[in-house]
Every structure is written in C-alpha cells, then in structure tokens.
C-alpha cells in the first residue's frame with residue numbers, strides 16, 4: 001500500500017540554466033547535464049506551473065527572486081530563507097556573510113531559516129540539497145548577486161523617496177544614506193517599495209579587496225541558542241493535539257509483522273491509544289513517547305521469516321563477514337573507471353610488483369539526535385510534515401506518495417539538524433517520516449514518531465562496506481610505473497540516484513581512487529558492482545571515507561617496497577603538480593618538519609608519523625598524524641591538516657569543520673564498524689558501537705591555503721586524509737600493515 | 752503522584768514512577784533543552800544538575816528524585832558559574848550541530864561549581880559527554896576559559 005522502496009525517479013525536468021558551478025563534476029554528481037537537472041520526482045511546482053498562466057507560468061531562475069529569500073523587516077533585521085539546512089556546518093552564517101557583504105548589512109542581523117520547498121531554492125546546479133560539501137561553493141556567486149541586486153533595489157527606492165539621483169546615495173550597514181542632505185533611510189523602511197521594483201540583472205559585485213565580511217572569521221549566528229538549550233531540533237517540536245509513536249522494527253530488513261500475540265495486554269498499558277502494523281515494523285501510539293516506547297517494546301510480534309540464506313537479501317545467515325568475503329571473491333572484469341598509459345607493458349617490465357587488498361566496514365552515522373518526524377493532516381486535505389532532511393523537495397514528493405495526495409498539498413518543515421553526516425537523505429525504510437504519515441492517517445491525529453537510539457542503530461542507512469584490490473609495478477629505481485586498482489561494491493549514488501546519474505561507473509564507489517595527482521604514468525581503475533542487501537547511504541565524505549585510506553595506505557606500501565620514504569615519494573610524484581606539492585610542504589611545516597620515526601617523544605612515548613593526501617569535493621588536503629601505542633591501541637596525539645579549498649568565506653568555520661571531520665575520520669579509523677551476524681545488526685547503542693570520546697581526541701592543527709583555484713567543499717574534505725595518515729603511522733610503529741578497519745579489531749604491538 | 756523541584760519550581764506530576772526524568776522534563780514539562788541521545792547513560796546529552804552533581808537524567812527514574820533540586824539548561828542563566836560557562840561557550844564558538852551542547856554546558860557548570868580551578872585531568876574526568884561533531888578541543892578550551 002505504501003511505496004517505501006527506492007525512488008525510481010522518472011521524469012527529469014530541466015530547470016532554467018544558471019551560473020555553472022565549477023568543480024561539481026569531481027563527484028560525477030551534477031556536472032554531466034548541460035541544462036541543469038531537477039530531481040525527476042514530481043516537484044510540486046512543476047506540474048502546476050506547466051498549466052499556470054501569466055507570470056506564474058515562468059519558473060523563476062533559482063536564486064534570483066529577492067522576495068523568496070529576504071524578508072527585510074521594519075526593525076532592519078533580515079530573515080533569510082535559506083536553500084540549505086543548518087546542521088552545524090555553519091552554512092547559515094556563511095550565507096549571512098555572503099549576502100550581507102553585498103547587501104551591506106552586518107551578518108549578525110540575519111535570522112536564517114531553511115526555506116520551504118520551491119523552485120527558487122534549486123541553487124545547486126538546478127538541484128536543491130544540502131550535502132556533497134556543495135552549499136557554499138554552489139551558491140556563493142548566486143548569493144552575492146542576490147545581495148547586490150537587493151541593495152540596488154533599496155538604493156533605487158530610496159532615490160525615489162528622497163527625490164535625489166541614485167548615484168548620490170550610498171549604504172551603510174542597513175541604511176541608505178544621502179550624505180549631501182544628511183538624510184538616511186533604514187532598509188526596513190524601504191523594503192516594500194524596493195521589492196515592488198524590477199530587479200536589475202547587471203548590478204556590479206564588490207571588489208574582493210573591499211570585503212568586510214567574506215573571508216573573515218565572523219562569529220556564527222547560532223552559538224548562544226546552542227549554548228543555552230534554545231536551539232530547536234525536530235525532536236523538540238510539538239504540534240497541538242499530537243500523539244506520540246514508538247516503533248519496533250523487524251529484526252531482519254524486509255520481513256513483516258505477521259501476528260501480535262499480546263495485543264490486548266499492550267492496549268491496556270497506561271496511555272496507549274492504538275497499535276499499528278507498518279511496513280517492516282509495528283508501532284504503538286500513546287499520549288507520551290515513553291509510554292509508547294514501553295508498550296511497543298512489550299509487544300510480542302511474530303515476524304515473517306527472512307530468506308534462509310544468501311546475500312541477495314538480508315537473509316537469516318547474512319553477515320558483514322560474508323559480504324566482505326563475497327566482495328573479495330569477485331574476480332569479474334570490471335567497468336573501466338580510469339585508464340591511462342600502458343599498464344600491461346609496465347607490469348611486464350616491472351622489477352617488482354606489490355599487491356594488497358583493503359577493506360572498510362559498514363558504518364553508522366550515529367548523529368546524536370535520534371531521528372523523528374511529525375505528520376499532521378489538515379482539514380483542507382493538506383499535510384504538514386516536520387522532519388530532519390537534506391533535500392526538502394525530494395521528501396515532499398515521497399511524503400505525497402505515501403499520503404496519496406499531490407505534492408503541492410504537502411508542506412515540508414526542515415528544522416535544524418542535530419548532526420547529519422549524510423544521515424538525512426531519503427533512504428527508504430531508514431526514514432521515520434513515512435511512518436508518521438501513515439499513523440497520522442490511521443489515527444486522524446497529528447503523530448510524532450521518534451526512534452529510540454536502539455531503533456536508530458538498527459535502521460540507520462549505513463556507509464557501504466567497501467573493498468579494493470591494488471597492484472603496483474615498480475621500476476628498478478623503486479619508483480611506481482603503474483598502479484592498477486579494482487573497486488568492488490556499491491555506492492549511494494548508484495543506489496539512490498541512478499535514474500539521474502546514469503553513468504555506469506558509480507562515482508561514489510571510485511572517488512578517491514581516481515584522478516590522483518601523482519605522476520604515475522600508467523594507471524587503470526576498474527569498478528565491479530556487487531550490490532549490498534542492506535540500506536546504504538552517504539556518510540561524511542562518501543567514497544573518500546574509505547578510498548583515500550585504501551589508496552594512500554597502499555602508496556606507503558609502494559614506498560616501502562621501493563625503499564623510499566613515504567613523504568619523499570609523494571613529493572617526487574607531485575613534481576608536476578605545484579598545488580599539491582605546496583600543500584604537502586605546508587603540512588610538513590605545520591608539523592615542525594617531516595619525520596617518519598619511530599622516535600622518542602618528550603614524554604618518553606615511542607611515536608611515529610604518517611602522511612597522506614586527498615582530493616575530496618573540489619578541495620585538496622594533506623595530513624600528518626602522530627601516533628603512539630598504548631595497551632594495544634593506537635593513540636593519536638596530533639593531527640596536522642592543510643586544506644586548499646581555493647577560496648573561502650569564513651576561516652573560523654572552515655577550521656572547525658576540518659577539525660570535526662578529522663574527529664569523525666579518526667573515530668572510524670580507531671573504533672567503528674556495523675557488524676551483521678545472522679542477518680541482524682549487533683550494536684544497538686553507543687556502548688557496543690563506540691565513537692570517538694574526549695579521551696581519544698587529538699590536538700588538531702589546521703591551516704588553510706587559498707590557492708585561488710575554484711572554490712571547493714569544506715564540510716567533508718577534512719576527513720579522508722585522517723585514516724591513512726594514522727594507519728601509515730601505525731605501520732611505522734608496528735612494522736605491520738593494517739589493511740582492514742577499524743584498528744580496534746586487533747591488538748597492536750610495537751617492534 | 753510525583754513531586755519534583757525543577758529550576759526552583761515545584762511540580763506535581765501524575766506519572767509512572769519508573770519514567771526517566773529525561774522524558775518528564777522534555778515531554779511532560781516541555782523543557783526540551785535537555786536532550787535525548789542514547790537513553791542508556793552513554794552520551795550525556797541529557798545531563799542536568801541534581802543537587803549540585805552533573806547527572807544523566809535518562810538514568811534517573813522520577814520516583815528516585817525525591818527532594819533533590821534539579822537544574823536544567825533552561826535555568827543556566829540564573830547561576831553565576833553557568834553564565835560564565837555560556838559566555839565561554841559563545842566566546843570559543845564551541846557548538847557545531849549543538850545537539851550535545853546543553854549536556855556539555857551542564858557538565859562544565861557542575862564541574863566548575865565544585866572545582867573552580869580544574870586541572871586538565873579534572874576536565875578530562877568530568878567532561879565525558881559524547882560529541883559526534885568532534886568539538887572536544889573547543890569544549891576543553893571553553894572550560895579553561897570559564898575557569899580562568
């Protein structure tokens with residue numbers, strides 16, 4: 001009755017073209033189409049617009065209609081409706097800086113909210129999403145222009161009001177000033193008249209040398225609310241008359257509730273309103289969430305049987321170990337993702353061949369806010385849904401499908417996210433909002449569904465388990481002549497966006513293995529698709545989260561086999577790539593010079609360093625980790641990270657994002673894995689799925705290099721360099737190469 | 752019937768005694784600044800101050816609270832130490848997603864109320880709440896700043 005399967009995105013709609021976003025093709029994500037693509041889901045406005053007449057029939061060029069973005073209030077503050085959702089990455093502040101710069105308004109006077117669905121907000125090359133580290137780089141030019149255009153309209157309105165020539169007017173932080181007559185008008189007083197004007201398309205932008213806000217470490221807008229408990233997340237919302245639902249999901253993904261054996265007992269529990277069967281789950285609706293949870297956990301459910309065996313579904317014997325074994329056993333020829341030079345020839349004349357296999361586990365997002373959603377059907381047949389999400393239009397479309405109504409009858413509310421890391425895209429049964437809609441429909445009341453942490457660990461869409469096989473041919477001088485790589489598995493782009501991104505090679509599987517800056521003349525990279533039966537997802541830095549670990553660890557193996565220092569080898573291989581060579585030099589300087597070790601530190605511990613590079617999301621990074629061993633565990637003391645995102649908006653935010661991403665990368669390196677046994681996930685909370693704690697947090701030193709290259713991403717690039725840098729240091733300490741994460745799987749000992 | 756004293760106000764509540772204090776605060780009283788993260792005492796997002804002690808409210812059945820005085824993040828501005836902690840948090844720009852930060856601020860406040868000059872070791876012992884956004888270093892810096 002409800003379609004909770006992956007979206008088959010059918011009719012792609014072309015949106016008005018807009019300024020191209022450079023560097024998006026890095027991920028093969030958005031660069032392919034010339035006319036930008038909208039997700040082929042039934043975006044609510046499109047059918048309506050197609051039939052509408054007059055002005056409404058012309059879809060606005062995204063990011064240009066001032067009134068869709070800015071509400072200039074009488075008190076001179078500005079409400080900004082953002083295309084993006086804030087989840088700690090600081091995008092609200094970055095937008096306020098960018099628009100405020102051109103509008104001439106102090107960023108702290110912006111109040112930023114995530115905009116409702118609408119074509120105005122499709123500013124990521126015709127799409128709207130918060131992810132892929134796209135937000136700033138995709139919207140920067142558009143948002144500057146928006147601010148400049150709005151300022152010009154305010155000036156024009158003021159000129160009319162004051163009856164002076166426009167070029168005699170200037171602005172000063174929220175006021176239009178006529179110096180000659182010593183008169184001024186606040187933006188708030190002019191807003192109405194200004195918005196009635198036709199925007200000009202040729203307003204000049206500021207010269208970057210005059211920037212007052214862009215490029216400065218401005219304070220973030222939400223710090224006080226977030227330090228005093230006032231920040232509101234989906235989990236904190238309440239609507240009038242709302243009931244609370246708790247769920248129990250099927251132990252095996254894909255099985256269904258068959259019988260409830262103690263329904264009467266549970267119905268009599270305090271506060272229970274009703275009991276429901278949902279696709280792959282049962283729910284209890286009650287007058288409080290705690291009561292609902294107790295009741296649903298008391299519910300005795302007989303579930304349908306999973307398939308006995310195999311990897312095609314999450315069968316009764318499915319395990320992550322079996323899945324990995326299957327990836328490893330795959331020997332089929334792959335699809336070519338990259339081919340350069342004469343690889344076979346290089347291997348034929350190699351004086352040495354190095355081979356290795358690497359793998360990385362399924363990972364949970366483990367964002368601290370458990371997911372929840374509220375659904376409310378209204379008297380007029382419309383539906384309101386409050387839910388954490390990174391792509392409002394997509395969720396609107398799916399919500400409409402689940403509710404059986406038209407998308408334009410669905411209002412999506414997108415609160416601030418309590419961490420996302422890729423968690424809040426649409427992942428079928430990994431999202432609670434379809435349950436909220438079904439329960440609201442069934443009860444005739446607004447319903448909030450909140451997943452307990454245990455249900456979240458059970459249902460979260462996971463970073464795919466991944467595997468890569470490497471061979472390198474070394475010349476007599478110890479330098480690599482060729483690298484041949486096979487990546488086996490499945491990625492989130494292929495799983496969730498295949499109808500838009502039709503390229504046979506899933507970029508989210510090979511990114512980080514391809515397009516390396518190293519001067520290795522002969523290269524070949526193949527992709528072999530092996531589908532996972534589990535729900536897979538984006539996870540901060542996506543394919544890079546494992547592939548840079550694979551590649552940069554293997555490169556250290558190549559260095560060792562060729563008798564080279566890993567830093568020196570990289571430097572040699574970057575001789576034709578000054579941007580990367582610079583970054584490598586910068587990170588070494590930041591770390592007080594390169595030394596691999598092992599060496600004795602001042603505190604008497606025996607330490608070593610590892611180095612790595614990565615090219616994630618249009619940015620470039622170089623990282624060095626300093627590590628010792630304690631009680632069989634790797635202890636990371638310092639991480640030095642140099643990042644070159646081309647240019648930036650807020651250095652303070654950039655540094656914190658890099659530090660946060662590094663922490664997540666370290667967490668995955670040391671501790672994390674989602675383990676399946678007997679078809680079920682083993683860990684259901686942080687006690688059995690440990691994440692990085694304060695005790696394991698290293699010092700993180702970040703430096704930003706602004707090379708002036710096209711603007712790259714920030715939220716994710718800090719992560720990929722960390723796992724290889726740490727593991728390369730561990731290899732120096734132990735004399736052994738760890739090729740499978742996390743490190744916690746084995747006890748480490750020094751040599 | 753349970754009687755609780757929260758942020759100086761008495762509340763008489765008709766609620767099962769085994770309900771965790773966390774959900775009474777959030778759902779019954781609407782004090783949503785205190786967060787649910789794990790429900791098993793692992794993450795600290797639900798930290799409140801109970802008679803001066805940082806306490807994980809998901810682990811406290813309401814029936815066990817008795818006369819203890821409960822302070823939540825909503826009352827942080829009414830405490831001199833709490834105010835200093837918030838200023839330090841804002842000054843150091845600690846939060847990212849912010850979800851863990853109510854609990855972090857409460858833990859820091861309890862620490863500094865008891866120990867105005869904590870060593871790094873004291874800070875490490877007291878500040879055990881999880882942060883998925885990796886703000887640990889900023890947290891430590893803010894605690895040191897609030898103590899100074």
Ligand code: FES
Pocket residue numbers: 786787788789790791792793794795796797798807808809810
């Ligand atoms: S919610 Fe209480 S410790 Fe996590």
Ligand code: FES
Pocket residue numbers: 088368418419846847848849850851852881882883884885886
């Ligand atoms: S700031 Fe996001 S969990 Fe701590």
